[in-house]
Amino acid sequence: MVTNFFIQCNCCKLVYRLRWQIGYEKATVQIRCPKCNSRLHGYLSTNGSSAINIHGAKEISCDNADYVQEVSTEFLTHKIKAEAEFTDFITPFIRSNIYDHPNIMEYLHFIEEHPNEVEVINDLLNEKSSKYLKEKLRDNNNVYINICKRAIKKYRLNSQVDLLMASHQYLMTMLLRSGIDASVTSIMNDINDLRIKFFEQVKEFSKLLDNKGYYSLLNSKFSKLTNIYNSNYLSFVSTLITNDISKIDLDEFGLSSVDYEDLLELYRKCYEFIGEFIIYIVGLNNIYERGGYNVFKKGTADIEEKVNKEDKYNRIQSFVKKDERFSNGFCETLNKIIRNADAHFDVQYDVFNQVITFTNKGKNNTDEEKLYLLEFTNETIKIFGLCVVLWEIAYQLQKTRLILDLRQDWNYGK
Numbered sequence: 001m002v003t004n005f006f007i008q009c010n011c012c013k014l015v016y017r018l019r020w021q022i023g024y025e026k027a028t029v030q031i032r033c034p035k036c037n038s039r040l041h042g043y044l045s046t047n048g049s050s051a052i053n054i055h056g057a058k059e060i061s062c063d064n065a066d067y068v069q070e071v072s073t074e075f076l077t078h079k080i081k082a083e084a085e086f087t088d089f090i091t092p093f094i095r096s097n098i099y100d101h102p103n104i105m106e107y108l109h110f111i112e113e114h115p116n117e118v119e120v121i122n123d124l125l126n127e128k129s130s131k132y133l134k135e136k137l138r139d140n141n142n143v144y145i146n147i148c149k150r151a152i153k154k155y156r157l158n159s160q161v162d163l164l165m166a167s168h169q170y171l172m173t174m175l176l177r178s179g180i181d182a183s184v185t186s187i188m189n190d191i192n193d194l195r196i197k198f199f200e201q202v203k204e205f206s207k208l209l210d211n212k213g214y215y216s217l218l219n220s221k222f223s224k225l226t227n228i229y230n231s232n233y234l235s236f237v238s239t240l241i242t243n244d245i246s247k248i249d250l251d252e253f254g255l256s257s258v259d260y261e262d263l264l265e266l267y268r269k270c271y272e273f274i275g276e277f278i279i280y281i282v283g284l285n286n287i288y289e290r291g292g293y294n295v296f297k298k299g300t301a302d303i304e305e306k307v308n309k310e311d312k313y314n315r316i317q318s319f320v321k322k323d324e325r326f327s328n329g330f331c332e333t334l335n336k337i338i339r340n341a342d343a344h345f346d347v348q349y350d351v352f353n354q355v356i357t358f359t360n361k362g363k364n365n366t367d368e369e370k371l372y373l374l375e376f377t378n379e380t381i382k383i384f385g386l387c388v389v390l391w392e393i394a395y396q397l398q399k400t401r402l403i404l405d406l407r408q409d410w411n412y413g414k
């Protein structure tokens with residue numbers, strides 16, 4: 001079922017018909033006014049008293065609009081069109097042929113009830129708070145903890161390692177339900193193999209990271225990053241539900257829920273996060289490819305000194321090589337043109353076609369990359385997926401440090 005709302009741009013007075021595919025109880029609306037370029041953004045909801053809340057525009061009663069914008073949380077929508085050109089009477093729901101996505105809907109409800117759960121748990125992961133974290137992980141009224149209750153039950157939760165493992169299990173279970181594609185299982189296996197083959201090196205590397213505070217820093221920054229991902233999540237649902245973007249007519253269909261500047265912000269933060277913690281990837285690659293975490297292609301050096309000498313952005317280019325085992329996904333996804341264009345404010349947006357142009361002006365040449373809003377949303381979700389992979393890597397190494405090196409009391413499986 002679709003329902004129509006009429007809104008008027010506060011600045012240029014253009015009138016829009018919002019053709020809302022009712023589905024999930026709330027939909028984000030993100031429009032760039034084609035006439036005055038104002039950003040109109042807010043929500044539609046099924047809650048009668050506050051059904052419409054759009055910054056930059058007000059609801060009006062009328063039946064004649066200048067433009068039509070379809071709105072949907074779950075489905076792709078037509079791009080903005082002049083009212084006279086809008087002739088499609090099929091609803092986004094029927095057009096999409098997509099029906100059930102229980103995990104994604106569950107994640108939506110999860111972050112509505114627990115928007116900052118990663119941060120909350122991270123704050124509780126210390127000796128002083130262990131009593132409260134244990135209570136939280138044993139809370140039968142929390143339906144999301146119940147999802148992985150069988151796994152969590154195995155932990156006695158009397159030690160920091162147990163609490164770390166159980167809470168990681170809980171949070172990772174939920175994050176993977178959000179629809180990101182993070183190759184967590186293969187990373188887990190790769191690190192297990194590495195631990196067997198190069199035990200001393202993995203142990204020493206995990207110790208170095210601990211002594212220099214890398215685990216706590218990564219965990220705390222990952223919590224903040226996840227907060228931003230969660231605050232954008234409603235806008236990402238239709239992209240996550242679309243299985244295969246290559247099959248979509250990208251000239252015609254796009255998103256009503258996303259603004260490219262919000263994407264740029266999350267993309268930038270993810271890029272920075274990966275650059276800041278690239279030492280994890282470099283160390284594992286050095287061990288896997290050359291037998292020691294300080295052994296680089298061009299000889300031996302102190303890993304921390306060498307990596308930190310470069311700034312956060314150059315590190316990725318300088319140290320992550322495509323053909324090395326733990327670089328998987330990182331080289332393909334991290335796009336330097338997008339990152340540089342964003343840093344120099346060389347990003348243009350075409351409202352009607354939903355095309356973003358990233359320009360990178362070098363001394364002698366100019367690189368340009370054009371992406372549809374839908375494609376860039378997909379890239380942004382992918383780069384967040386890499387941050388989740390880094391979080392998993394840190395967890396595996398931290399576990400190595402606590403259990404195998406420090407021999408902390410470990411109740412699981414005893």
Ligand SMILES: [Zn+2]
Nearest residue numbers: 009012033036
């Ligand atoms: Zn306007």
